[in-house]
Amino acid sequence: CGSDTQAALLAVQFGDGHSWSVNFTKNNETYQAEFITFTYNTNDTAVFPDARRQGPVTIVVKDAMHPIQLNNVFVCHHTTSFEAENVTQIFWNVTMQPFVQNGTIGKKESRCRADTPTAAPTVLPTVANVTTASTTISPAPTTAPKPAENPVAGNYSLKAGNKTCLLATVGLQLNISQDKPLLINIDPKTTHADGTCGNTSATLKLNDGNRTLIDFTFIVNASVQKFYLREVNVTLLNHQNGSVILSADNNNFSKWDASLGNSYMCRKEQTLEINEDLQVHTFNLWVQPFLVKENKFSIGKLFYFCANY
Ligand SMILES: *[C@@H]1O[C@H](CO)[C@@H](O)[C@H](O)[C@H]1NC(C)=O
Ligand SMILES: *[C@@H]1O[C@H](CO)[C@@H](O)[C@H](O)[C@H]1NC(C)=O
Ligand SMILES: *[C@@H]1O[C@H](CO)[C@@H](O)[C@H](O)[C@H]1NC(C)=O
Ligand SMILES: *[C@@H]1O[C@H](CO)[C@@H](O)[C@H](O)[C@H]1NC(C)=O
Ligand SMILES: *[C@@H]1O[C@H](CO)[C@@H](O)[C@H](O)[C@H]1NC(C)=O
Ligand SMILES: *[C@@H]1O[C@H](CO)[C@@H](O)[C@H](O)[C@H]1NC(C)=O
Ligand SMILES: *[C@@H]1O[C@H](CO)[C@@H](O)[C@H](O)[C@H]1NC(C)=O
Ligand SMILES: *[C@@H]1O[C@H](CO)[C@@H](O)[C@H](O)[C@H]1NC(C)=O
Ligand SMILES: *[C@@H]1O[C@H](CO)[C@@H](O)[C@H](O)[C@H]1NC(C)=O
Ligand SMILES: *[C@@H]1O[C@H](CO)[C@@H](O)[C@H](O)[C@H]1NC(C)=O
Ligand SMILES: *[C@@H]1O[C@H](CO)[C@@H](O)[C@H](O)[C@H]1NC(C)=O
Ligand SMILES: *[C@@H]1O[C@H](CO)[C@@H](O)[C@H](O)[C@H]1NC(C)=O
Numbered sequence: 001c002g003s004d005t006q007a008a009l010l011a012v013q014f015g016d017g018h019s020w021s022v023n024f025t026k027n028n029e030t031y032q033a034e035f036i037t038f039t040y041n042t043n044d045t046a047v048f049p050d051a052r053r054q055g056p057v058t059i060v061v062k063d064a065m066h067p068i069q070l071n072n073v074f075v076c077h078h079t080t081s082f083e084a085e086n087v088t089q090i091f092w093n094v095t096m097q098p099f100v101q102n103g104t105i106g107k108k109e110s111r112c113r114a115d116t117p118t119a120a121p122t123v124l125p126t127v128a129n130v131t132t133a134s135t136t137i138s139p140a141p142t143t144a145p146k147p148a149e150n151p152v153a154g155n156y157s158l159k160a161g162n163k164t165c166l167l168a169t170v171g172l173q174l175n176i177s178q179d180k181p182l183l184i185n186i187d188p189k190t191t192h193a194d195g196t197c198g199n200t201s202a203t204l205k206l207n208d209g210n211r212t213l214i215d216f217t218f219i220v221n222a223s224v225q226k227f228y229l230r231e232v233n234v235t236l237l238n239h240q241n242g243s244v245i246l247s248a249d250n251n252n253f254s255k256w257d258a259s260l261g262n263s264y265m266c267r268k269e270q271t272l273e274i275n276e277d278l279q280v281h282t283f284n285l286w287v288q289p290f291l292v293k294e295n296k297f298s299i300g301k302l303f304y305f306c307a308n309y
Contacts, residue, residue, distance in 0.1 A: 075110070153283060168216075
């Protein structure tokens with residue numbers, strides 16, 4: 001770094017061959033982040049126990065941060081995240097200032113848009129380039145738009161006494177193919193959460209207020225101190241008389257696993273195959289069925305989210 005140089009670099013290395021860095025550029029009035037570079041080493045068996053390909057993978061993301069006045073401190077308390085090339089990067093409580101002059105941190109703060117109440121949420125990066133060892137892979141093409149709109153994610157929670165014991169954020173879409181294909185988006189505005197928390201098992205029961213019931217049951221595997229989704233039960237009732245139109249249950253899942261005390265996140269679409277007539281698509285999933293502390297999702301040293309395989 002240095003106030004006279006035109007570029008500054010902050011780099012951290014951690015664990016077994018992983019690193020993260022951001023570089024900044026400036027002009028005579030402003031500075032801005034340029035690229036975020038993240039390298040993860042799938043040789044690290046503690047983090048990637050089942051990696052098929054072993055070695056470092058590097059992701060470069062162009063940061064879309066707005067220019068900040070020189071000598072101002074950039075502050076962003078809100079959580080911002082983005083996904084690029086199978087990696088989700090999550091930032092919060094960011095405070096930074098490159099090109100500090102005279103060794104004095106700026107007195108003025110520039111807040112990110114997410115921190116200013118009325119403004120639209122920030123969109124961080126724009127383009128991603130991936131290099132694996134020395135080869136460059138161009139970004140994967142975005143998937144074709146789906147016929148139905150993606151469902152809005154709802155925030156659901158359960159309490160034990162006055163303490164939150166289960167947290168879930170998820171957008172839900174049912175794909176029913178009984179007679180003719182039908183996609184139903186669950187509306188979080190009308191959906192009510194109920195259920196039970198426990199030490200080894202927890203069930204989140206969602207009722208969409210429109211005759212659709214979806215239950216998710218999570219189980220603890222004590223021997224490895226992890227939890228996972230075990231069972232999903234979907235019931236559709238007739239609008240007129242409340243009789244059961246469709247009842248589908250699968251209690252043989254072992255998905256969404258993460259260590260106890262942690263949460264599991266998967267922002268991209270996932271499919272739960274309940275039976276041959278029914279699929280549940282999940283979007284923007286973030287779930288913690290056990291050991292919720294202070295009404296917040298936990299993000300441990302190891303953060304669990306979905307991979308593409
Ligand atoms: C910032 O990092 C990117 C990616 O590593 C690099 O291509 C670029 O030259 C760097 N910019 C400066 C000003 O050093
Ligand atoms: C910054 O540089 C540009 C071009 O070099 C110049 O037009 C502008 O007046 C400068 N601004 C300040 C505040 O010096
Ligand atoms: C990763 O592991 C493989 C085999 O275990 C080894 O050949 C390779 O050199 C390692 N690479 C790094 C960057 O540690
Ligand atoms: C962010 O910082 C504030 C103030 O230092 C702190 O109270 C809060 O817990 C931090 N948030 C997270 C998610 O660490
Ligand atoms: C840094 O020091 C120089 C010389 O004392 C002064 O002109 C300049 O205003 C200072 N800059 C800041 C940001 O305090
Ligand atoms: C990505 O790579 C392409 C081709 O190498 C290059 O033209 C483009 O500028 C790169 N974009 C970023 C954000 O690095
Ligand atoms: C869910 O919670 C998040 C974080 O608190 C918030 O940004 C989002 O707007 C909430 N969504 C709904 C549908 O209330
Ligand atoms: C609810 O929480 C308060 C403190 O936040 C505590 O004093 C009270 O005993 C709790 N009530 C129950 C029923 O757990
Ligand atoms: C819905 O399920 C049917 C039958 O499994 C499948 O063919 C179809 O592709 C699914 N539709 C979507 C949008 O996932
Ligand atoms: C209730 O479900 C029916 C059938 O799926 C649908 O046509 C209707 O729009 C839904 N009503 C509301 C308020 O979501
Ligand atoms: C699924 O949920 C429905 C409605 O709550 C219930 O009647 C049924 O017994 C449940 N099925 C299983 C296998 O748990
Ligand atoms: C992302 O996942 C897909 C599907 O598994 C894979 O083909 C691709 O190589 C992965 N990209 C990176 C950068 O690992």
